[in-house]
Amino acid sequence: MKDFEHLKSVWLEQPKDQPLAVEEVLKQIKKEMVTVTGKLFWSIVALTTAFVSMLIILVFFAFQSWLTYIGIIIMLITLLIYSVLLIRDYRLIYREDFMLSTSEYLAHLKVYQTKRAQLYGWSYYLYLLLLSLGLGLYLAEILQSASPYFKIFTYSLTIIWFLICTFYLKQKIVKNEQEKINLMIDRLHSLQHQFA
């Protein structure tokens, strides 16, 4: 019959191979940091490009109706707000404080979950509404001289795309993320319960 001291000696005499060389780990870490910030960087680049393109259209093109200008300005403001939210999300996600104790980290995760739910809730619909309004006002003048069929086609395509984003893409992304967060919270709850 073995006692605990025997188990400890087995544990301590495990093969002493270093699991990973420190240089390899450092290399992986730097690569990981580039990936993490890279994704956000390219999202911001894409938004900035869209913003600048809209700004060029606003400044260098003359439109007949003042409503078209209003539409472009609404889209510019919407893009700006979305960029700010994206940057805020980045700071939220990557400042997850793994140094906290389990109970503090659990509380932090719940706050994060609430903020994400808000983002995918009313914020998204407001964003969609503003974008639709701005685009609608803009397209009204742009498509003025187009054939009725082309107008119907363009408006239908835009509406279909918005519907796909709202009822398919968004649901899928939100479901995946919420599943992951819920599982993390469950496990931390279970651990708290075990420690109690």
Added chain:
Amino acid sequence: MTKKEADFKVIFEVNAKKIYHLCLGFTGDEDAADDLLQETFLKVWQNLEKFRNQSQISTWIYRIAVNTCLTYLRTEKRMVTKELTPFIAENKREEYSEKNEQVALLYKCIAKLDESERIIITMVLDELPYPEIAEISGITEGNLRVKIHRIKQKLTDLYNHYERF
């Protein structure tokens, strides 16, 4: 090499082995343990400037590792089962010395424990001081001592049971 890289290197060399043991004891899988080790030290790197000597650095790293283990989810399998598969390399051809068999059996027994028990016992086996384990676990030292006594008994019973077969 920058100062941060030099500091990181020292921190890694001192703590990596024990953190790897914690991750391996927790998951029972070498690949997962490697991933968790890397993830833990990624967070150490990201937050190294924030560390203000509020506690020992090993305590800080262990706390990161524990939270990382608990929130680690494989992309291909979102549901992580509580009962882990035993730590046995099925496809590798290994020299099964008696020592290797004993280590494999020990990990198999650790995998049978609850999550919190796995975390605590790997730290006990690595001879971390009890006050440090209590701080990492977020429980009082008194409570911890009672738990450790119970977990040691449970692990020993499991080991003796499986050794017979």
